[in-house]
Amino acid sequence: MIKNTKKLTLKVLAGAVAVVLIVGILFVTNAFVGNPISAMMxxxxxxxxxxxxxxxxxxxxxxxxxxxxxxxxxxxAKSKTSIDTQFAIYYRDGKVERDDYESYVLGMFNTLERLSDEYSAVAKKIIAEELGYENNTTMVVFNKAEYEKINDILELDMKFDKTLPLNSEVIIRLDLTDNSLEGIAQVLTDAHKAFVHNGCNFNKYDLYAENNDTLVMINEVTPADIESGELTNLLEKAQSNDNINGIRVFTK
Structure with a gap:
C-alpha cells in the first residue's frame, strides 16, 4: 500500500513538473513569437x-x-502590379495601429531604395570588371533629405536612370593588398575614372578597406579632390587633421 502511494505521488509530481515545463515553454514562445489565436485575429x-x-x-x-x-x-502588403507599392501594417491590442503607405510608397522611400539597389549593382560590376575587385560590396546611396519635393523628381515604378538629378554617394568596400594612403588614393582615382567613363557621376566617395587586421575608412572625398592630383596629400593631411576639405581618414 505504501509502495503504491509512493508511486502515485511520484507520478503526480512528474505530471506537475511536466505541466509547469509546458506552461513555461508556451509562455516563452508566446513572449517571442506571439500565439496562434492572436496571430489569426x-x-x-x-x-x-x-x-x-x-x-x-x-x-x-x-x-x-x-x-x-x-x-x-x-x-x-505588396501590389501584384507595382514593384514600388509595398508597405507594412501594424496590429496591436486588438486593432490596426498604423501603416507605412504614406512614407514608403507616396513618400517615395521604396522607389529611392530600389533605384539605389540598381545603381549599386552597376557600380559593383564596374569595380569588379574594370578594377579587378570581384568580391567588392560597393553600394550607392541617395540622400533624400536634401530634397523637399522628391515627388517632382521620382515616380513610382520608374526605370533606373544614371542621369537622375539626385545627389548620390558611392561607398566602395573591398579588401586591399596595399592599405597605404597612396594605394587607396590610386584606387579612388581609378574608380572615379571608371565611373565617369561609364556615365556614373557621384558627388562623394567613401572607401572601406580591410587587410591583415587593418581597417581603413575614408569619407567625404569629392570628385574635385580626386581630379586635383593631390589626393594622397589630402588624405595624409586629413589623417592628422580632421578638417581638411571635409575629408575624414580613420585607421585601426
Missing amino acids: ANKAIKQYVNQNYSYLDLKIEKVSYNFKFESYMAR
Missing part, C-alpha cells in the same frame, strides 16, 4: 483594414509576424 483585422482602405491597389498580404520588442504583429 491580427491577420483578419489587417485584411479587413486593407479592404477598407486600399482595395483599389490590388494588394497581396503576407503572413503576419510578431515583434516581441513592441508586442505587436506586422504584415506586409
